[in-house]
Amino acid sequence: MILCDERFMARAIQLARQAEPQSVSPNPHVGAVLVYDEDPNDVRIIGEGYHKKRGEGHAEVECLRSVRDEDKFLIQHATMYVTLEPCAHVGRTPSCASMLVERGVPRVVVGTTDPNPLVAGKGIDILRSNGIQVLVGCLSLECREVARVFMTNQERHRPFITLKWAQSQDGYMDRQRTEGSPIIFSSPFSAMLVHRERSRHSAILVGARTILLDRARLSNRLWTGNNPAPFVLDPRGESFDVLATYDDAKRWTVVTTKATMDAVDHHTFKVLAVDREEEMLDGLMTHLMKDEKTSLLVEGGSYTLSSFISAGLWDEARIEKAPFDLFEEGIKAPDLSSARKVDSHTIDGRVIDLYRRFSER
Known part of the structure; x- marks a missing residue:
């Protein structure tokens, strides 16, 4: 009987986390560990890997x-622990499920199934139909995470x-202003x-308003990696003149x-125009998915953040x-008192709270 050894799935999860998010996007973070376990006196990891970059292995x-x-002769006597169901389709890379069959891996422990309709159980079916023992659900919540x-x-x-x-202790994001610099809440x-x-x-x-008052550039100049694609929610065109002065307005x-x-x-900037203001958020969601923008960071201000909260369009909040x-x-910060706080820590005297939202939308 194939068993779930959580130590090895935990290692696979650890490997999956090593990938840079924008390197693998729109693919998922996945880790895998191959364990020789037929001899109870010599159980050991003989292979490890994770998906590093879109289009690669x-x-x-x-x-x-x-x-x-x-150790290659041990592959046919080993168990593979993989955080996500092996893919069943041929895309930029071959089918992983078929590859495991070809390499003779006899047992596979899967953390969670793949919701992608191109996979969705098909990878597991390929494995089982070829005589491979499969166990599904080992550390499933952690693998989904x-x-x-x-x-x-x-x-x-x-x-x-x-x-x-960012906000003050008494819940304000800024003072009421029409000009001048914003209050600095963050440490360097x-x-x-x-x-x-x-x-x-x-x-x-x-x-x-964030563009008008702060001339925000939304870059990650203090960190390595690609800058995220910048968007402005602006139903009345208030930011147009400022954006026209940006040397990277085309972005x-x-x-x-x-x-x-x-x-x-x-x-000079790009435009996503919808019929009515009420359709802007849904139109944005459709556009981002079509353009393979898999994650969105909403930085404000208060009205914009509250719009996403009211629409139920958020998964995580960092305050x-x-x-x-x-x-x-001043300008009150949005209210997340009904959300679930999952973490809190202090950096340079600043309390960083992490909230999660679990919903159907």
């Missing part, structure tokens, strides 16, 4: 490739959405971590209405609380 391929020549962006894309047909903002180190978070997302969005996409765009003679109060009637 999947985790199972990399795992088998890593087996040393002197490591592939949460992909799971959201497939099951909710939209990007994985992270909300991010926590600001760098924000840029790391940007580098992990394929798109980033703010509202028109930006403004989400607005067709009526607003009809009044514009010329623009940074500075160690001071504003003691004034």
Whole structure:
């Protein structure tokens, strides 16, 4: 009887996390471990791998490739632990399920099934129909977590959405202003971590007020990796003149209405125009998925963030609380009191709270 040894699946999950999010996107994070376990006195890992980059070898391929020549004869006496069901279709790479059959792997432990309609149980069927023992569900929640962006894309047909903002201890994001610099809530180190978070997302969005008042550039200049594609939610065209001054305006996409765009003679930025303001968020979701933007970071301001919360369009929220109060009637931060806090830690005196939302949308 094939058993789930959680130690080896935990290692596969650890491997899956090593991939850079934007390197594998739109594919999932997947890790695999090959364990020789026929001799109870000599149980050992003989191969490890994870999916590193879109278009390159999947985790199972990399795992088998890593087996040393002197251990290759053990492949036919080993168990593969893989965080996600092996793929059944031929795309940029061959079918992993068929490859495992060809290589003679006798047992496979799968963390979770693949919701992609091209796979969705077909990989497991290929394995079982060829006599391979398969166990499904070993550390399934943890395996879904490591592939949460992909799971959201497939099951909710939209990007994985992270909300991010900073606020004072008494719950204000900014003072009321029409000009001038914003209040700095972050320390230099926590600001760098924000840029790391940007580098992990394929798109980033703010509202028109953030462009107007802060001249936001939305880059991850304090961290390595590609900049996320910048979007502005702007139904009335308030940000157009500022965006026109940006030297990288062609990278930006403004989400607005067709009526607003009809009044514009010329623009250098890209436009996503919908019939009505109420359709902007749904139109954005469709556009992002079509363009393989699998994750979206929403940075504000308060009205924009609240719009996503009200629409139920968020999965994770990262809130940074500075160690001071504003003691004034400023701009209140959105309310997430009914959401589930899953983590809280302190960096440079700033409390970073992480919230998760679990829903059907």
